[in-house]
Amino acid sequence: MTSGLVLLLRMAWRNIWRNPVRSSVVFVSMGLGVWAGLFLMGWASGINDARVQDAIDDYLAHGHVHVAGYTADGTNLSALLPNASAAVAQLEARPDVRGVAPRLQVPAMVQAALGSSGLLLQGVDPQREAQLFTIPHRLLDGAFLADTAREFNGVVVGQALAKRLDLRVGDPVVFTYQDTAATVHSTLYTVEGLYDGTSNLTEEAVAYVRLDQLATELGVPQAAHDLAFRVDPSAARQKESLEAVCAEIQEDFPAFQVKSWRKTAPEMGYVDEIMAQALLLFMGIMLLAMAFGILNTMLMAILERQRELGMLMAVGLTRQRVFALVVLETVLLTGIGLPFGLLLGHATLVFTNRTGISLEAFADGLAEFGISPVIYPQVVTHWYLPVVALVFVLSLLASLMPARKAVSLNPIESMRAL
Amino acid sequence: MSLITLSNLTKVYTETASDVVAVDSVQLTLEAGEFAALVGPSGCGKTTLLNLIGGLDRPTAGSVVVSGTDLSTLSDADLVRFRLEHIGFVFQAYNLIPVLTALENTVFILELQGVAAAERNRRGMELLDAVGLADKAHHRPAQLSGGQQQRVAVARALASKPAFVLADEPTANLDSKSASTLLDIMLDLNRTEGTLFLFSTHDPRVVDRARRTFHLEDGRVLREERKS
Numbered sequence: 240m241t242s243g244l245v246l247l248l249r250m251a252w253r254n255i256w257r258n259p260v261r262s263s264v265v266f267v268s269m270g271l272g273v274w275a276g277l278f279l280m281g282w283a284s285g286i287n288d289a290r291v292q293d294a295i296d297d298y299l300a301h302g303h304v305h306v307a308g309y310t311a312d313g314t315n316l317s318a319l320l321p322n323a324s325a326a327v328a329q330l331e332a333r334p335d336v337r338g339v340a341p342r343l344q345v346p347a348m349v350q351a352a353l354g355s356s357g358l359l360l361q362g363v364d365p366q367r368e369a370q371l372f373t374i375p376h377r378l379l380d381g382a383f384l385a386d387t388a389r390e391f392n393g394v395v396v397g398q399a400l401a402k403r404l405d406l407r408v409g410d411p412v413v414f415t416y417q418d419t420a421a422t423v424h425s426t427l428y429t430v431e432g433l434y435d436g437t438s439n440l441t442e443e444a445v446a447y448v449r450l451d452q453l454a455t456e457l458g459v460p461q462a463a464h465d466l467a468f469r470v471d472p473s474a475a476r477q478k479e480s481l482e483a484v485c486a487e488i489q490e491d492f493p494a495f496q497v498k499s500w501r502k503t504a505p506e507m508g509y510v511d512e513i514m515a516q517a518l519l520l521f522m523g524i525m526l527l528a529m530a531f532g533i534l535n536t537m538l539m540a541i542l543e544r545q546r547e548l549g550m551l552m553a554v555g556l557t558r559q560r561v562f563a564l565v566v567l568e569t570v571l572l573t574g575i576g577l578p579f580g581l582l583l584g585h586a587t588l589v590f591t592n593r594t595g596i597s598l599e600a601f602a603d604g605l606a607e608f609g610i611s612p613v614i615y616p617q618v619v620t621h622w623y624l625p626v627v628a629l630v631f632v633l634s635l636l637a638s639l640m641p642a643r644k645a646v647s648l649n650p651i652e653s654m655r656a657l
Numbered sequence: 658m659s660l661i662t663l664s665n666l667t668k669v670y671t672e673t674a675s676d677v678v679a680v681d682s683v684q685l686t687l688e689a690g691e692f693a694a695l696v697g698p699s700g701c702g703k704t705t706l707l708n709l710i711g712g713l714d715r716p717t718a719g720s721v722v723v724s725g726t727d728l729s730t731l732s733d734a735d736l737v738r739f740r741l742e743h744i745g746f747v748f749q750a751y752n753l754i755p756v757l758t759a760l761e762n763t764v765f766i767l768e769l770q771g772v773a774a775a776e777r778n779r780r781g782m783e784l785l786d787a788v789g790l791a792d793k794a795h796h797r798p799a800q801l802s803g804g805q806q807q808r809v810a811v812a813r814a815l816a817s818k819p820a821f822v823l824a825d826e827p828t829a830n831l832d833s834k835s836a837s838t839l840l841d842i843m844l845d846l847n848r849t850e851g852t853l854f855l856f857s858t859h860d861p862r863v864v865d866r867a868r869r870t871f872h873l874e875d876g877r878v879l880r881e882e883r884k885s
Contacts, residue, residue, distance in 0.1 A: 243768070243771065245768075246765075249761075250754065250756060250757070253756035546752065547754065550754075552737070553711075554746050554765070554766060554813075555737055555738070555740045555741025555742075555766060556769065650713055654752065
């Protein structure tokens with residue numbers, strides 16, 4: 240049996256080189272298909288990872304502490320952490336926490352000379368906010384809530400909002416919002432700074448004021464709605480390790496809720512998971528198209544070798560062995576292109592992951608979706624094994640029809656074939 | 658006991674217009690070590706008879722009994738195994754496997770039978786030596802002449818020491834010198850190996866050397882000649 244298999248493997252291997260040009264076309268197309276598929280996966284992963292990382296750096300952080308009933312859009316004003324500074328201190332004392340930023344959030348209407356807009360007014364501690372997030376460091380003009388801003392009710396707005404309302408540093412704006420007792424406040428602020436967010440949506444939707452100032456306005460001194468925190472980067476990298484850290488923090492804060500970014504911004508996590516499935520499906524469709532090409536190649540090969548197959552069956556090659564011969568040929572034909580595709584794909588991803596791919600020309604469009612103009616494709620090694628499995632499954636499927644065709648040949652009639 | 662016994666062997670092909678009787682009530686027996694030929698004009702049923710004896714086709718009526726085994730009782734899979742174990746084939750168009758060398762072609766059947774590499778290579782080289790192609794053992798069919806390819810086919814047919822060899826017009830594609838050399842080799846192997854050779858042919862050189870000749874016409878054996 241073993242010698243029979245070795246014989247079939249030897250024949251299959253040599254058979255695929257009988258028509259080197261035709262076989263090479265299959266190898267190259269398979270290699271390029273795998274390369275393109277892997278690069279696409281790495282590219283999409285790079286975009287998504289960057290989008291998530293930008294959101295984490297801009298406003299999301301790794302996790303949040305708040306009371307039950309809290310909503311990130313600020314609509315439940317009474318969901319307050321009463322003694323925020325004590326909770327911040329307790330959180331900061333943990334060795335796995337790298338920074339904490341308390342926030343008060345209230346839906347507000349901003350009115351300027353040229354119009355008005357709804358947004359989320361976010362009261363923050365400027366120093367802590369700057370430790371956790373990048374927005375305080377990405378100012379296009381002005382300052383980020385300096386101490387002196389208390390005197391003129393400084394507010395920092397995004398450049399997209401500033402553009403829409405034609406705001407510049409020093410311009411007055413009026414914010415109207417309700418406090419926890421449903422009393423409406425209209426307060427005059429002065430634009431102190433313009434920030435450049437990764438996403439235009441964020442730039443239009445969030446404005447920053449000092450936490451203590453907003454707390455006083457709302458009549459909730461010492462309180463905060465949300466404590467955003469960052470953990471050790473190694474723990475934040477994996478979904479499981481971040482959830483484990485959040486679960487540990489939760490034990491320290493039994494009266495509050497501790498949630499990772501995946502739970503406070505589930506749409507971000509969904510995109511991550513849906514994209515994984517969509518990419519595998521896309522790869523499957525692409526390889527399926529190639530499988531039809533391989534099927535056609537093998538059918539042609541069977542047609543050309545009818546006489547030989549008839550002779551093999553006449554002298555004693557069983558139909559099972561003829562079937563195995565065609566399957567082996569197909570798998571080998573497919574398999575040769577696979578390692579080249581994987582190597583080329585891996586090399587491309589490693590290289591572009593280091594250098595990045597600049598899409599500065601499309602920066603404005605990408606910003607609408609919160610995507611940085613420089614994409615760093617990810618080296619998606621975890622996809623290699625599923626891709627290999629997919630290629631082999633599809634090549635096996637592609638071999639079935641030619642193999643059935645081969646075993647259905649009649650030895651006598653086949654040997655008469657020209 | 659005869660090696661091959663054909664009893665009332667008949668093969669009818671059903672065509673749309675009418676039935677074609679390719680082999681008609683053939684009765685004959687062949688003993689081990691014979692060198693026999695089926696002769697007759699094209700379409701007389703030589704190849705069909707050879708296919709029936711080789712288990713490549715099934716008779717409409719009658720039976721083929723080889724070494725006591727009635728081939729009509731065997732399943733398709735058993736027939737393949739029977740051919741592998743008991744019958745050697747030589748075809749008109751050589752039909753070597755183009756991707757294998759002369760030696761690999763020669764030992765192909767032995768490899769399918771699971772014979773150890775050393776033993777099958779020894780046997781393969783012995784046969785290639787017998788057909789005068791030991792120095793071409795590692796050549797592929799495309800690198801051999803037609804006569805040389807047919808000699809490899811003969812070596813392949815004999816490699817597993819089959820009970821008999823069926824040769825369908827083995828000299829039809831060969832020039833006269835190659836045909837003569839091939840027949841001498843087959844006669845020599847017939848004597849040394851004691852293997853029954855049965856040819857279908859209309860080549861007079863084959864008929865001259867055959868010790869038994871069956872003359873066929875319209876699927877029937879008209880007469881039989883024996884040489885001492």
